[in-house]
Amino acid sequence: MKYINNKLKIENVSVQAIANKFGTPAYCYSHNQLKNNIHNFKKNFSTFSPLICFAIKSNTNINIIREIKKFGLGADVVSIGELMLALKAGINPKKIVFSGVGKTSNEISYAIDKKILLINAESKSEIIEINRIAKLKKKKVEIGIRLNPNTDAKTLSQISTGKEENKFGVDSKLFLDLVNYCKNSNNIKLKCLSVHIGSQILNHKPYEKMLGIISKIIKKTNIEFEFIDLGGGMGIPYNKDQTKLNYKKYNLAIKRFLKSHKSKIIFEPGRSIIGNTGILVSKITYIKETKKKNFIILDAAMNDLMRPALYGAYHKTLPSIKNNKKSKKTLEFVGPICESTDKFITLKKFQKLNEKEIIVICDVGAYGMSLSSNYNLRTKPIELLVKGSKIKIIKKRQKHKELL
Numbered sequence: 001m002k003y004i005n006n007k008l009k010i011e012n013v014s015v016q017a018i019a020n021k022f023g024t025p026a027y028c029y030s031h032n033q034l035k036n037n038i039h040n041f042k043k044n045f046s047t048f049s050p051l052i053c054f055a056i057k058s059n060t061n062i063n064i065i066r067e068i069k070k071f072g073l074g075a076d077v078v079s080i081g082e083l084m085l086a087l088k089a090g091i092n093p094k095k096i097v098f099s100g101v102g103k104t105s106n107e108i109s110y111a112i113d114k115k116i117l118l119i120n121a122e123s124k125s126e127i128i129e130i131n132r133i134a135k136l137k138k139k140k141v142e143i144g145i146r147l148n149p150n151t152d153a154k155t156l157s158q159i160s161t162g163k164e165e166n167k168f169g170v171d172s173k174l175f176l177d178l179v180n181y182c183k184n185s186n187n188i189k190l191k192c193l194s195v196h197i198g199s200q201i202l203n204h205k206p207y208e209k210m211l212g213i214i215s216k217i218i219k220k221t222n223i224e225f226e227f228i229d230l231g232g233g234m235g236i237p238y239n240k241d242q243t244k245l246n247y248k249k250y251n252l253a254i255k256r257f258l259k260s261h262k263s264k265i266i267f268e269p270g271r272s273i274i275g276n277t278g279i280l281v282s283k284i285t286y287i288k289e290t291k292k293k294n295f296i297i298l299d300a301a302m303n304d305l306m307r308p309a310l311y312g313a314y315h316k317t318l319p320s321i322k323n324n325k326k327s328k329k330t331l332e333f334v335g336p337i338c339e340s341t342d343k344f345i346t347l348k349k350f351q352k353l354n355e356k357e358i359i360v361i362c363d364v365g366a367y368g369m370s371l372s373s374n375y376n377l378r379t380k381p382i383e384l385l386v387k388g389s390k391i392k393i394i395k396k397r398q399k400h401k402e403l404l
């Protein structure tokens with residue numbers, strides 16, 4: 001994304017042209033950015049060529065997943081729906097891992113039938129259920145057990161998953177008991193230790209700590225795991241003050257770990273692959289002037305992009321055309337939904353805006369569209385993929401007919 005002659009462009013296409021042609025609100029992704037992200041991710045860890053399973057929950061557009069598949073990635077799924085989607089997108093079942101604390105019998109059964117790489121179990125009850133279903137099917141099912149390493153990921157509390165108060169995984173003691181349970185089962189083969197300590201992690205230290213804890217527990221189990229699934233969570237800088245995760249240091253820590261453990265590493269990245277590829281293009285419906293600030297009322301709302309309302313998340317917001325005139329007032333960018341949290345951002349400094357102008361909300365490729373809803377019976381936005389000068393509709397705008 002860059003300004004050329006004051007016009008914001010995504011690859012070779014101006015955002016204004018996209019809005020004119022396809023309407024607003026519109027999610028728009030850059031293929032080139034996606035390609036670069038995957039290339040960089042692979043490069044960062046190239047010495048041990050991990051299996052990279054894209055976290056489908058971060059973006060569930062089948063055409064995006066098809067593109068990601070072309071780069072050789074697998075999938076991390078957390079529901080039967082995501083598993084069906086990954087398979088429909090053509091992802092090899094032997095590159096699919098299934099996470100989640102509450103997999104139903106139906107979901108477990110489906111995953112076994114589809115012969116996916118691993119079901120990463122998160123409790124004793126789940127392992128007993130996998131064993132029961134596998135026995136009925138007369139199969140030996142390959143699983144992982146998710147460890148809760150009680151590590152603070154130093155991220156937002158709402159997206160932290162690796163501390164003992166979080167519902168995810170099992171503690172070290174139970175982990176060791178479950179390893180023994182699996183050893184004694186004819187229908188379960190334990191192949192993996194998995195972890196995922198949280199999302200939007202920008203500091204490598206929690207990862208280092210997590211690796212130390214895993215290392216200790218593996219020694220206690222006395223077995224070599226074929227796979228170590230380190231989850232995802234690699235953060236991206238949403239604002240200027242945030243620094244990128246130090247991949248070099250994370251990579252070094254894993255390399256040190258691999259000196260004493262001969263396992264294949266699995267990653268489950270979502271945000272770091274797709275986050276900065278997407279923008280939300282929106283039109284100003286009205287400007288409401290008040291004493292303290294002006295409300296910029298957009299045609300996009302919290303149902304289209306939940307992150308600011310849900311986590312107080314910051315998303316860089318830009319005009320599609322720069323005019324170099326300063327706004328005298330503070331601007332609050334809001335949606336039309338009947339909730340006070342339907343607010344994207346408040347900015348003291350911004351350019352002067354007019355009704356009908358186009359505004360761009362950045363870095364919404366991850367957990368943007370996938371968290372969207374039909375609240376207030378609003379239809380979901382169109383999704384577009386830009387490649388050079390070409391624009392492809394990868395999901396049509398939802399019609400009211402589908403909702404009524």
Ligand code: LLP
Binds near residue numbers: 269271367
């Ligand atoms: N693996 C597991 C087991 C997960 O639970 C998650 C994310 C991921 C991988 C991918 O994490 P990533 O690399 O994208 O950080 N809605 C929140 C994020 C929730 C993340 C949930 N789990 C947000 O918008 O920030």
